[in-house]
Amino acid sequence: MPSHKLIASFFLVNLFLCSWQLDGGQNDNTMSRAAMVAAIVEHGTLRIDAYKDLTGDKALIDGHYYSDKAPLPALIVVPFWWCAAKIGWATPGEHGLLTKDLLRLGGFLCGSVPMAIIITLVWLMIAASGAEPAWPALIATLPLYGSFLFAYSGSFHGHLLGTALLLGAWYAYRRGRHFIMGALCGAAVLCEYPLALFAMAWCAVLLWDHVRSGEPISKLLAFLAGSLPFALVLLCSNISVTGSPFSFGYDHSEGYAYASQRFGLIGPNVDSIWGLSFSAYRGLFVHTPALLLLPFIALRANTRPDHRTVIMTWLPSATLFLFIASTNMWWGGWAFGPRHLCSVVVFLLIPLLIATDRWRILRASVIAISIIGFLITWAAKCTTSTGQPTGILHPLRELVWPALIHGRFNGSAWLVPPSEPAVNAALLFLPIFVAGLFALHRIDRAASSAA
Numbered sequence: 445m446p447s448h449k450l451i452a453s454f455f456l457v458n459l460f461l462c463s464w465q466l467d468g469g470q471n472d473n474t475m476s477r478a479a480m481v482a483a484i485v486e487h488g489t490l491r492i493d494a495y496k497d498l499t500g501d502k503a504l505i506d507g508h509y510y511s512d513k514a515p516l517p518a519l520i521v522v523p524f525w526w527c528a529a530k531i532g533w534a535t536p537g538e539h540g541l542l543t544k545d546l547l548r549l550g551g552f553l554c555g556s557v558p559m560a561i562i563i564t565l566v567w568l569m570i571a572a573s574g575a576e577p578a579w580p581a582l583i584a585t586l587p588l589y590g591s592f593l594f595a596y597s598g599s600f601h602g603h604l605l606g607t608a609l610l611l612g613a614w615y616a617y618r619r620g621r622h623f624i625m626g627a628l629c630g631a632a633v634l635c636e637y638p639l640a641l642f643a644m645a646w647c648a649v650l651l652w653d654h655v656r657s658g659e660p661i662s663k664l665l666a667f668l669a670g671s672l673p674f675a676l677v678l679l680c681s682n683i684s685v686t687g688s689p690f691s692f693g694y695d696h697s698e699g700y701a702y703a704s705q706r707f708g709l710i711g712p713n714v715d716s717i718w719g720l721s722f723s724a725y726r727g728l729f730v731h732t733p734a735l736l737l738l739p740f741i742a743l744r745a746n747t748r749p750d751h752r753t754v755i756m757t758w759l760p761s762a763t764l765f766l767f768i769a770s771t772n773m774w775w776g777g778w779a780f781g782p783r784h785l786c787s788v789v790v791f792l793l794i795p796l797l798i799a800t801d802r803w804r805i806l807r808a809s810v811i812a813i814s815i816i817g818f819l820i821t822w823a824a825k826c827t828t829s830t831g832q833p834t835g836i837l838h839p840l841r842e843l844v845w846p847a848l849i850h851g852r853f854n855g856s857a858w859l860v861p862p863s864e865p866a867v868n869a870a871l872l873f874l875p876i877f878v879a880g881l882f883a884l885h886r887i888d889r890a891a892s893s894a895a
Contacts, residue, residue, distance in 0.1 A: 446891035468544035475499035512693035516634035550600030558608035559597035581888035590817025592731035592781030606635030626670025731781030749795035826870035
């Protein structure tokens with residue numbers, strides 16, 4: 445186990461890389477969360493009436509507008525934005541306190557920080573597995589940078605935060621800390637409601653362990669005790685917005701078919717399953733190409749994930765995939781990749797990355813294909829970002845590539861002076877990224893030497 449100092453160093457290097465670009469663009473999804481933050485700080489209310497024309501993602505209830513998003517990402521940003529407003533760092537703009545700086549702050553806290561946490565936890569899990577792959581830092585980090593998750597780092601969405609909390613819950617379970625597991629799992633659901641599928645599955649497994657294997661019931665009770673406060677927060681949040689503890693903002697979304705069917709459930713079909721798996725539109729395996737190597741771990745018995753991993757991570761991941769494929773907006777609106785499947789990516793990748801210790805050709809293949817994935821995601825992040833229109837069925841070919849070759853970069857690299865051309869800021873990240881990987885390798889070498 446690396447020392448706390450080395451873990452912190454590993455996290456901070458990744459945090460810098462994940463924060464190079466902070467998204468200040470006006471996307472309906474991010475603007476809805478930012479509107480909730482601004483409404484609380486500026487007007488002391490959850491009603492976003494003052495900002496209702498800035499986002500299409502909103503709930504209309506009794507003549508007032510609310511954000512229809514899960515509440516935790518916005519609630520995390522509120523105290524920081526309130527302090528910034530009080531000391532004069534946050535100044536009103538054209539739309540009051542709903543400014544680009546608020547979107548960037550939300551992107552940092554709910555995008556960059558969680559992404560760095562995810563990468564660090566994956567690194568720790570590989571180390572804890574006993575595997576010693578060559579260049580472990582590269583194996584732990586490059587596949588995630590080469591996935592669509594990296595596109596959402598620095599963006600005020602809730603997917604990476606929910607995934608980081610859920611991964612933390614799994615990490616706590618592996619260390620026997622069931623109360624922390626429950627708390628982190630409950631917090632994850634407050635970021636992304638469908639992650640409750642993992643919570644239910646894990647609760648069922650702990651109950652099964654007690655009934656069939658004689659495991660102490662205290663493990664299940666600790667899990668439930670940890671998740672209970674967050675369940676109460678969810679119920680109170682629903683009451684504050686909809687007036688009912690079991691009615692969500694999504695049930696009242698204006699302009700979407702959620703009001704008649706909970707979460708727009710219509711059942712999976714061929715288009716949604718293909719669209720979320722191998723299509724160039726929102727395909728999981730296209731936007732995270734390292735996952736294409738998953739079949740290889742079935743070829744050797746000593747590289748297959750253990751039964752507990754399959755039951756507690758892969759089965760809930762498959763359930764979540766089918767759930768999202770069953771919604772009438774399975775494509776996720778304006779998005780880059782299948783944004784609702786971030787947690788699925790992480791839980792599928794971990795056994796694959798651990799298996800690289802036992803198979804040299806798999807290790808080389810993971811690195812090579814992850815480099816391709818990184819260049820694709822970097823190109824999208826620097827040009828179109830995550831706001832790719834719903835109607836574009838081949839976004840990489842129709843949007844990202846033309847923007848790249850014509851030099852239409854978005855200038856979201858906030859660490860670079862505004863006077864600097866956006867293309868220079870985008871290109872500068874490439875050598876910085878290579879230097880960051882080298883730094884992570886040195887940290888990992890220090891951790892191995894200390895062990």
